Amino acid sequence: MEKILVVDDEKDITEVLSEYLEKEGYKVYSANDPDEADKILSSQNIALLITDIKMPKKSGLELVEKYKKGNEDMEVIIISALKDINMAIEAMRYGAFSYLLKPFNLSDVLINVKNAIERRRLVLENKKYQEELERIVEERTKELKNALKALEESYFHTLKVLVETLDVRDIETEGHSIRVVEYAVLIAKEMGIEDPKFLNDLKIGALLHDIGKVGVPDRILRKKGPLTVDEMKAMRAHTVFGHKIISSVEFLKGAAEIVLYHHERWDGKGYPFGRKGESIPLGARIFAVADAFDAMIFDRRYRKALSIREAIEELKRGKGTQFDPNVVEAFLRIPLDKIIKIKSQTPRRLEDIKEIIKLEF
Ligand SMILES: [Fe+2]
Ligand SMILES: [Fe+2]
Structure with missing residues (x-):
């Protein structure tokens, strides 16, 4: 039952209205002065205030102003004498629904009351709907964030397991893999590449x-002397095999391509396919320079480390034969201090570079 408050200093009016509206099915309160009205307004959830404008102590306008502020959903209908019509219109500016001119007939009152109550119902319904919508959006956002977090964690865990596998078998140290990721990203950025998907694939491909x-x-892996033809074949198959291992995982598919082509050479003398020039995926061409550089500046089983300067000279010599000339050029543009910094940092673990290998979107 909607609650209506009728305020007028003329008792006749409040009585007539109360009686009539009660009959129409509303719960009606009445007040003959603003103080009384104040009490009711602050204690009851009034849906509609019907108030006179001119009253001895306080104007109806003040009531409207005061209670519309704290309770926007409350509708207001003004009762006004013709001479106070300006004040009634003023009340509309405070959000009053309509005004009734004295003397009014009751059927007009009812139409106004019904419309006002209906407007309130729509406003409230809309508000509820909005709130519900906001709640759902908030909930979904939270769910999505959690899902992303879980995804990131499992992604990271997958990489970690794979990298550790390399470490355990002493195939490649985590340090090398991580430095190659860092060089590769620097080269790519130097070439103006910003595509997140490309960078993700490059990072993971380099890492693995x-x-x-x-x-x-x-x-074969640890053989000291030169490999036989068959052994060489088995060794070179690590490209195809690596591709096979990781390409079944959806988010590693792009990286798998780099793994497959990481031993191809610009001049077509690489393996597994002897692809040439730009038919080798760009990520693999970038990787090749980063990997060769890092391999040269650290001791390997089969030879001593070169200095950075010597390694750079080697890269220059390999331009157009082993390496994509553009990639080498990009590498040469990287400030030396950045390269030295990567080289001289204590070998980092995967945990340290979560930021670097984080999936970009
Ligand atoms: Fe390799
Ligand atoms: Fe390597």
Whole structure:
């Protein structure tokens, strides 16, 4: 039952209206002065205030102003004498629904009351709907954030397991893999590449480039002397094998391509396919420079480390034969201090570079 408050200093009016509106099914309160009205307004949830404008102590306008502020949903109908019509119109500016001119007939009152109550109902319904909508959006956002977090964690965990596999078999150290990621990203950025998907694939591909070596038997992997033709074949298969291992995981598919082509050479003399020039995916061409550089400046089983300067000279010599000339050029544009910094940092673990290998969207 909607509650209506009728305020007028003329008792006749409040009585007539109360009686009539009660009959129409509303719960009606009445007040003959503003103080009384004040009490009711602050204690009851009034849906509609019907108030006179001119009253001895306080004007109806003040009531409207005061209670519309704290309770916007409350509708207001003004009762006004013709001479106070300006005040009635003023009340509309405070959000009053309509005004009734004295003397009014009751059927007009009822139409106004019904319309006012209906407007309130729509406003409230709309508000509720909005709130519900906001709640749903908030909830979904939260769910999505949690899902993303879980995804990121499982993604990171997958990478970690794979990198650790390399470490455990002493195939490639985590330090090398991580430095290659860092060089590769620097080169790509130097080439103006910003595509997040490309960068993601490049990072992960670089990180896992030799994952296929887990499929190469130890006696070949650790053989001191030169490899026989068959052994060489088995060794080179680490590209295809690595691709096979990780391409079944959806978010590693792009990286798998880099793994597959990471030993191709610009001049077509690489493996597994002997692809040439730009038919080798760009990520793999970038990777090749980063990997070769890092391999040169650290001791390897088969040779001593070169200095950074010597390694750079080697890269220059390989321009157009082993390496994509543009990629080498981009590498040469990287400020030396950045390269030295990557080289000289204590070997980092995957946890340290979560930021670097984080998936970009
Ligand atoms: Fe390799
Ligand atoms: Fe490598």
